[in-house]
Amino acid sequence: MTTVSVDGVEVEVAAGTTILEAAQLAGRWVPTVCYDERQAPFGACRVCMVGVVGSPKPLPACTTPCRDGMEIETEEPTARRVSRAVVELVLSELPEAPAPHTELAQVAERLAVGEPRWGGAVHRRDDDLRHPYLALRHELCISCGRCVRACDEVQGAFALTATGRGFEANIAAGLDAGFEESSCVSCGACADTCPTDAISEISLVKRLKGA
Amino acid sequence: MAIAIPTDVKTSDERFDRTATTTCGYCGVGCRLETRASGGRIVSIGPALDGPANEGHTCLKGRFAHGFTRSPDRLRTPLIREDGELRPATWEEALDRIVAELERIKGAHGADALAGLASSRATNEDCYAMTRLMRAAVGTNNIDNCSRVCHSPTSFALRKSFGLSGATGSFTDLDQAEVALLLGVNPTQGHPVVGARIKQAALRGCKLITIDPRRIELADYGQVHLAPRPGTNAAVVLGLCHVVRRDGMLDEGFIAARTEGYEALEELLAGYDPQAVEEVTGIPAADLEAAAHLYGEAGSGSLLWGLGVTEHKYGSEVVQLLCNLAMMTGKVGKPGSALLPLRGQNNVQGSSDMGALPDTYTAYRSVEDEEVAASFEAAWGAPLSRRKGLTIPQMFDAAVAGELKAMYIFGEDIAQTDPDTAHVIAALESLEFVVCQEIFPNETTKFADVVLPASAFLEKEGTFINAERRFQIVEPAIDPPGEARTDFEIIGEVCRRLGHETGWRSPWDALDEIARLTPEYAGVSRARLGRQGLQWPVRPDGTDSPTLYDTVFDRPGGRGHFAALPYKAPGDAADQDFPLILVTGRILQHYNAGTMTRRTGNATLVDRDLLEIHPLDAERLWVKDGDRVSVRSRVGRIEIEAKVTERIEPGHVFTTFHFPETRTNLLVGQSADVNTSCPEYKVIAVDVRPMSEEPAFIPVVADVS
The missing domain is CATH 3.10.20.740 (Ubiquitin-like (UB roll))
Structure with missing residues (x-):
């Protein structure tokens, strides 16, 4: 000890x-x-x-x-x-x-x-709201890598990747074609771990926006 | 370990007005969930970081597929049939009708003319209440539950070989296993959180052996994949045992000290050399040998299986053979060496543990056991039948034969999920009176005389038991909608009106009664279960049992039993008229009959059943990807869209049964497990043809120039 x-x-x-x-x-x-x-x-x-x-x-x-x-x-x-x-x-x-x-x-x-x-x-607004459950708001990404690691180390879907460098650093689902076109299994581990809500539940984003 | 700022900060924020920690009601993994609701609706669900089975993870069903709870077509009031139509009714009317009809039929034909179904989707307390309704208030042992059609063979075989009806270890064994052998189970689709756990274990070096007619995703992460012909699992396992013995991988000390019956098995194994097994299964002899060596030489190894083992004519025997394999190599009752049947539904384990079976009380104690029956008579204050009741398939036969007159069906859509749909419908039409206790109108409620609006797992309290034998607490995240009531409340009320007072104020009183009457669950209580649950057997002092059989088996003499069971051909086989073998199963995005998942965003992700077919078969049959095809079996015919894929072997096709419009189970015949009558959903000879005969390719005409 x-x-x-x-x-x-x-x-x-x-x-x-x-x-x-x-x-x-x-x-x-x-x-x-x-x-x-x-x-x-x-x-x-x-x-x-x-x-x-x-x-x-x-x-x-x-x-x-x-x-x-x-x-x-x-x-x-x-x-x-x-x-x-x-x-x-x-x-x-x-x-x-x-x-x-x-x-x-x-x-x-x-x-x-x-x-x-x-x-x-500041980051340019770029919201991907195509998936039925997962919202990806690139402007809130701080490149902490938690979503990528959740996808790799917890789920094993390998759907997320770190992209860009410096100020442009961000994340992408698949080849940036969105969750549904990637190997994503919609488990939501990325949304669960995200410390900024860059990835979050779409139902919660809609609530935030008052929709 | 606590972390500085909980990841789960979302539980304590002002966006939600009600939070709870509960247990997932989809598959049998038993993920613990944190639910957050606002204004009576669930807003968000996340994983409990301390959930023993899920350790902070969930799949898309547990996390996202909760919108069905407030779907517009949820049953919100009782319905009764009048002039052939179901019309909304008050609870008084509905309950009066039920009591009057059940009493009339019982008076005219006796209690055994009535039958009830409990549900593997419901809590232990709901199922136990249902057994009390049928046994004490009605007076018959005609009670069964839907585990009949999935894991009853597992339960039967584990009791025969080892003594207790449950996994021998826990999911944590997968983190320690050097090798994991998966037979007839596709965890990344059917049990996603365990699937993720196995994948991570494989990435860390755990070796995987996958055995399935389809090349499942985990095969891509494993060392050996075996693709047997459907229905030949027994030959595969006997072949593995043969090689283990032939090549000196036996744990002779374990066999001598802990088991009985090995000699008879040894004699049988002689006939299953890899070449003979290759003839039957189509698995190359060298692959079988490689798999046997991987498992046999490992210091620890776990066995996992699913409905690909059980839903066969000899499913229960294959589970016994798997137990043989584990005992021959001493891989049972030790860390990393567990036998883990992956249970399909959240409470498949519990519904049967609770005695919602025609032949047993709680913990599989026979209704013919005088001492046990007397203890329930004393507790319930009612005379109890010593005669075994009917299983689900027997109920349908008895209904068609005119012997069974009424059914009380709780939480099962038999007209959608049971095999040979035409026969099920004939049975439902033969009955004089049908009660459905449900959350949605479904195929079965079309035949109901009374429909009672009940509650989803997110609206009730009690306990489930997961695939690790773990009792876990279920807490309501929201209230049932409209006039819907909890199942526990409804069943108690029906008992009362039939003149049988349960005396329970809540499910927790029922849980206490279960613990009092069942030595295996003696130490179970709401307070002791807490956030982590307890794995049965639970001693009176609350000590639970993560691992079984570390020193003795739970059989007379303490020895495990080797069953010398030869391979026998499945109930159906391909022939000239039906040249392909259909295997049915489920996929990640949907759950069984789809009652819940079809009413959520999951239906956006996957909106139909597809027939998987190998490119060679597709080309031969002029079927292109996306074509509609006709699938005909000996008992029925469906139309479905084809998906051309190399995941499936030539000669086999695969589909799911999630969408009622497909009616996959029209194709399934009466063949069933010889010991438990679990239907053979996995081997169905079919003929596939394109709906319109457009050539999928232009045949090349020989060049004669």
């Missing part, structure tokens, strides 16, 4: 346990966006940064394994500044604030990230 302390709380963990899992055992909150317990840790979003005593810079909690004697500080100022900045940058690319029930909105609220300070380009 390995013993670590999280904000002063000592926990014993099995070998291979990540800092994020140890923090959860200790009852401490670490902000996450690209993390889903049903999927292998991905480490893409850099929101789960924490301080570790002796480390020259913050470390991502979801992919860093615990070492014996590690002293973890979830609210270490540099780490927290990175988390906030990342969330703020992500928000700045969206044409509208994410709906209050989404994970991204809740993380932003808890980190006290308000209206982004940076103006500039």
